[in-house]
Amino acid sequence: LTQLTDQLRDNLPEVKKGIKILGVMDFIRAKARFGIDFNCTCPELSKSQKILWQQARHPILESALKEQGKKIVPLHLSLSREKRVLLISGPNAGGKSVCIKTIGLLQYMAQCGLPVSVSESSEFGTFHSIFIDIGDEQSLENDLSTYSSHLTNMKYFLENASRNTLFLIDEFGTGTEPQFGGAIAEVVLLELNQAQAFGAITTHYGNLKKAADKEKNIVNAAMKFDVKRLEPMYELEIGKPGSSFALEIAGKIGLNPKMLDRAKKKAGISHVQFDRLLSELESEKNQIAKEKKALDAKNGRLTAAIKDYEDLKKYLEKEKTKVLKQAKEEASRLIQTSNKKIEATIKEIKESEADQRRTAQAREALKAHAEKVVKSESKKVSEKIIEKGPIQIGDKVQLKSGAVGEVESIKGKQAEILLGGLKSRVKLEELVKISSKEFKKSTDHRVQQMTGINLNDKMASFSSTLDIRGVRAEEAIGKVEYYIDEALLLGHTEVKILHGKGHGVLRELVRNVLRENHKIISAKDEHVEHGGAGITVVTLDN
Incomplete structure (x- = not known):
């Protein structure tokens, strides 16, 4: 070891330089492997402040769910200078905290130069500071209670927040008496909005939801909830507040209905009605969304049928004109030919001075011509x-x-x-x-x-696999429908649609489109060795 050390000592500067280069290369390779494993992109950062993300996923949560055989539900987020603050409400265990953690982690990763787990259409801004108040900072050493620690953070946020700041606050205003905690939280929210800072907040307080409706730069958002099954859907919906569904969840767990009735009375009729209204709106929203999806599909088929009808009508009108023209031309030709033959016969009769033999021959020739015309026309029909x-x-x-x-x-x-x-x-x-x-x-x-259509060119350029990864839902529906029509036209019996695994939404969308086509015999996952659930194999009735 001493001899080896002596040999290295003379080359120490070069060894240190080599170790540094290897470290940089290892770091770059680690980033690349991470990007591949989580299907990440390398977005361009703009100098302005904004968050326009599609298919945003928390990589740690995605990895944990993958080990359990589950799929993550991606988030679609939008924050701009006009709508800077997102107030997220909804039931417990519905994904609110995960949402703001995803915002903080992905924004920090992007500004550190790491690939981020979002779709390629996403846009990232740049923030000079990111303020986070997530979790319980209670401390015996510093004599801080839960609420005191939150207030300490709020004081720092208010003193330092600017238009270049992104703040993330979980369970805003909790830790003290709700009446006063909600009031203080509302004042802090308005001050942060006045500072023109960007942010995302989770809360259960009704007064904050009402404040968000009044303030033009604050927008309500809700984690969607299946009212019928009383289960969270982990989807973020921007534009309306969410209910905590506290009474419904308590009923599902099995609390005594009489106790729940007493709780409703103690909560006050206004609070119960407000929460119930949100619950009913959520249920109606889900129903309307399903009906709209079915209506859009029917409208698409109706539009295609109308186009086919108009094309066929144009063709029939064109063919009608063409056939009539051809018939007129043919009739005119026959008339001209027959007239010439008749005139020639008359002339021949006149020249023979009504000779009976010559007249009979001329009549026979005219009769033979007439029979020839009839046979010719009959042959065309036959x-x-x-x-x-x-x-x-x-x-x-x-x-x-x-x-x-x-x-x-x-x-x-x-x-x-x-x-x-x-x-x-x-x-x-x-x-x-x-x-x-x-x-x-x-x-x-x-x-x-x-x-x-030039079928030869179509056949030569047609691919047996359609790639719709990263395509928006509306565009994907059109692409799949057109692709299946083209495959049927060219006589294919099996094609593949590459939609990726992801969270399964695009896969389900493709399957719904295929189910509505009576020409589809089956639509199933590809063999696990060749792509599994990321590819749908379609068998066509051709």
Whole structure:
């Protein structure tokens, strides 16, 4: 060891430099590995103060839930100069504290140059100071009670807060008598807002929720709660206050209903009504959200159907004009040819001075020409006619207008036929059978007329996997619906949709879209070795 030390001593400066470089490289590699493990991004920091985050996740909580086989629910946060302070309310164990801890941790990580667990569309500002009051700072050594420690922190916040400050306060105003604690907390909140500082606060106090509604720079937010199952949903909803659901949770735990009734009376009718109103609003909000989602899906399908109808109508109008034009041209040609033949016959009769033999020959020639014209026209029709006899269900038919379709049902003297994606009732006498070959030729021509699609180019450029990771919900729905339509058009029987695992919201959204398409046979997770729940394998009825 002494000899080794002697050898190192002469090269000590180089060894120290090498150790420093290795440390820097190890640190950079550790950041990169962390970013990969938690699907992080490296956002650009702007000099202004703002928080516009999508899919924000607390990495420690995400890791703990992953070990338990659970998925984290990401947060969507928005703080700007106009709406600087977020007042978060809601039930206990609903995720309020985790929310403000996520804000503090991710903002600090970003300003330290670390990758952060948010989506790429997120935007980060820069804060010169971050003030945090989370947890119980009670101290025997410093003779501080819980409330005293909170007040000490509030005093420091008020003295040092500025427009470049981010403050995070958990359970604002607790630790003393609610009547006075709520009043002091409201005054402190208004002063921090006056200092133009940014912040997020969790609370149960009703007076703070009312103050947030009145102050233009403070916005209420709530951790969503499933009223029917009495379970937290861990989703942050900005724009309205949340209820603590104290009475409901107590009832679920099993407290005596008579005790709860006495508690309601002691709390006062106004407090109970306010809390009940918030509970009812939460329930109605969830119901409206579900109905809106279903309505949006129906509107999307209706819009697509209207477009198909308009395209088909344009095509039929165009074909009608084209067929009439062709018929007129053909009739004109036949008339001209026949007139010429008649004139020639008359001339020949005149020149032969009504010779019976020559006249008879001319008449025979004219008769032969007429039969030739009839046969020629009959041949054109016979190429489309399969056989004589009544039209039956499943027959390919052509309307007098030129449009082609397939008979779906027959009722009396009318048939219901499928024209493209539309059904129409037509009299049987206006239909004629055509061959499958002619039907395919006509429909292929219609598709080309309507869409101008080059199927060869489509087939060559089509990918069997659709990647929608990081795409917003509304855009993802459109992409999936268009992709499935294209796959069906090109005759594919199986495709894959890459949505990532994450918290499972995008995966569930994709599955809901697929369930509404009757052409989907099945939609299931990919094999665990090839992506598992991050990829949906879709089997198509083609």
